[in-house]
Amino acid sequence: MNRRLLALAAAGTGAAVLATAALxxxxxxxxxxxxxxxxxxxxxxxxxxxxxxxxxxxxxxxxxxxxxxxxxxxxxxxxxxxxxxxxxxxxxxxxxxxxxxxxxxxxxxxxxxxxxxxxxxxxxxxxxxxxxxxxxxxxxxxxxxxxxxxxxxxxxxxxxxxxxxxxxxxxxxxxxxxxxxxxxxxxxxxxxxxxxxxxxxxxxxxxxxxxxIDTDVFTPAGPRAADAPAAPYFLYAGTASEWQGAGVFIEALRLVHREEPEARLVFLGQGSDWQALKDLAGGDARVVFRDLVPAAQAATWQRGAVASVVSIRPGLGYDFAYPTKIFAALACGTPVVYAGPGPARTDLPANALGWASDYDAEQVAAAMLAALEASRADDAQRAQAAQRRREWVMRHRSxxxxxxxxxxxxxxxxxxxx
Missing domain, CATH: 3.40.50.2000 (Glycogen Phosphorylase B;)
Incomplete structure (x- = not known):
């Protein structure tokens, strides 16, 4: 019996060794x-x-x-x-x-x-x-x-x-x-x-x-979204979770409408906060919700936006984050309105890439109004600014x-x- 047990044990060990060697x-x-x-x-x-x-x-x-x-x-x-x-x-x-x-x-x-x-x-x-x-x-x-x-x-x-x-x-x-x-x-x-x-x-x-960001996909040159609003629009493109707190832009848009009633806000994406954002919008037709699309399609929306809006709600463990949404916009030549903490808070104004503020609806509204005013510059000025934004991405965030x-x-x- 002992010999049989030893034989079986030896066979099992050998099989395990062979199996390990095969793996x-x-x-x-x-x-x-x-x-x-x-x-x-x-x-x-x-x-x-x-x-x-x-x-x-x-x-x-x-x-x-x-x-x-x-x-x-x-x-x-x-x-x-x-x-x-x-x-x-x-x-x-x-x-x-x-x-x-x-x-x-x-x-x-x-x-x-x-x-x-x-x-x-x-x-x-x-x-x-x-x-x-x-x-x-x-x-x-x-x-x-x-x-x-x-x-x-x-x-x-x-x-x-x-x-x-x-x-x-x-x-x-x-x-x-x-x-x-x-x-x-x-x-x-x-x-x-x-x-x-x-x-x-x-x-x-x-x-x-x-x-x-993929600078071969996100470029200033190329088509614009055919079904984008005819009125000036801000774009939130990507995931919307609780820690991003994108609702601040809906609150800010209400303040913007006191001076710019035609301005639109487009949400292009998905996320755990999506329904809460729709509830906050309250059916306002000037806040548009669209499903997330592949990168090449997202770029068409970026090119036509007054600015891309990006936020991080402070104090939720993401204060150090640098959202990729920022680089997608800048690679397309589109400026960014940013609300919240983190390195973007310094980089955007320091390099004339957009506007940055506290996570506060009144401050965000002021930045959005500044973006609308900048969008009325002549073609040459806007093209120069777009090229500067893209060059920054190519140097730092390709x-x-x-x-x-x-x-x-x-x-x-x-x-x-x-």
């Missing part, structure tokens, strides 16, 4: 294999989706074989980029068609585990939030003998705490997030504020890769340049075996 087997030599695990990817109309496509392209341009494990929205097809293979699997989506919410995240994360264990072992896995995705990646990376990187666009546990989530939810999320950050070979942070926070949570190696740097950092960590 970790990777081709010798050749290009590094990088896997991106993300619930968001182009053509999903979200800033993160554009950023991740840019990262995949930058990695491929640097010589990597890139596989993207994602979930493409129904009825859409992922773009075909040289050196990038996109593998899509269905996931649960909310009423707005987005993978957002605990059940939706898990519907992506659970199948992701099996997808990460299939095929040749990668040299590096890159995880996009939420932290649950990072946890799945961490386990798969350990099984496959590969390092992983985590792309920290923000700190999810802090965001959950700021929106009043139950303490046990915040605690559990912080525990998972800390575990993911500590296990990552490297962490990419979108700004210094996020970098400092992830270090506090245990990240070992952190590189700041500032958010940018997504292509930032993601080339990110690709170099990631490939330096890839466990390539020759």
């Amino acid at each position: 970790r087997a990777r081709p010798r030599g050749g290009e590094p294999r990088v896997v991106l695990a993300t619930r968001l990817y182009a053509p999903e109309p979200a800033a993160a989706a554009l950023r991740l496509r840019g990262l995949a392209r930058a990695l491929a341009d640097a010589g990597a074989q890139v596989t993207v494990l994602t979930s493409t929205p129904p009825g859409m097809a992922a773009p075909a980029d040289p050196g990038v293979t996109v593998s899509s699997a269905p996931a649960l989506r909310d009423e707005g068609g987005y993978i957002r919410g605990y059940a939706q995240y898990l519907s992506f994360d659970i199948p992701l585990a099996a997808r990460l264990l299939a095929g040749p072992a990668p040299d590096l896995i890159v995880a996009e939030p939420p932290p649950t995705t990072g946890a799945v990646v961490g386990v798969a990376a350990a099984l496959r003998g590969a390092p992983y990187a985590y792309y920290a666009a923000d700190v999810w546990s802090d965001a959950a705490a700021s929106t009043g989530a139950p303490g046990w939810v915040v605690g559990a999320l912080r525990g998972v997030e800390g575990l993911v950050l500590r296990g990552a070979r490297t962490v990419l942070a979108v700004n210094d504020g996020v970098a400092e926070r992830v270090r506090e949570l245990g990240a070992r190696a952190v590189t700041v890769v500032p958010n940018g 997504m292509q340049a930032a993601l080339r740097d990110a690709a170099e950092v990631l490939l330096a960590e890839a466990s390539v075996t020759d």
Whole structure:
């Protein structure tokens, strides 16, 4: 009996060793294999989706074989980029068609585990939030003998705490997030504020890769939205969540209407605050709500706007953020009216890129009136100002340049075996 048990144990151990070896087997030599695990990817109309496509392209341009494990929205097809293979699997989506919410995240994360264990072992896995995705990646990376990187666009546990989530939810999320950050070979942070926070949570190696915008898509030249208002309009383009507090622009517009009754405000997007914004608008036809559109279409709305409006509600954990919405507008030559804290508060007025104020309806209204007045300048003056805004983005916030740097950092960590 003992001999049989020993034989069975030896066979089991041998099978486990072989299984582990198979999971970790990777081709010798050749290009590094990088896997991106993300619930968001182009053509999903979200800033993160554009950023991740840019990262995949930058990695491929640097010589990597890139596989993207994602979930493409129904009825859409992922773009075909040289050196990038996109593998899509269905996931649960909310009423707005987005993978957002605990059940939706898990519907992506659970199948992701099996997808990460299939095929040749990668040299590096890159995880996009939420932290649950990072946890799945961490386990798969350990099984496959590969390092992983985590792309920290923000700190999810802090965001959950700021929106009043139950303490046990915040605690559990912080525990998972800390575990993911500590296990990552490297962490990419979108700004210094996020970098400092992830270090506090245990990240070992952190590189700041500032958010940018695709300056090939967002350009001053090109068509304008055919169904945009004929009257002068301000544009809020993108996600509207509680921490962004976009309602301040509806309140400010009411003050603007005392002097400029024809001015319009267009919301082009989606988000957890969407219905609250509609309720605040109270059916005013001068406040228009449109569904989120792909980046190229969003650019057509930017080009025709008096200004793009962007906000951050202070004190909710995002005071350090630099919204990508700002760069999309400036790349199109459109000025920005910004309300709230953060680095944009200094950059916009200092570089004549727009107007910045406290998160206060009266101050925002004054900035919107200044933008309307500036829009009445002659064509030559407006063209010169638009070119200045775009040049600033090209120098400081081009997504292509930032993601080339990110690709170099990631490939330096890839466990390539020759």
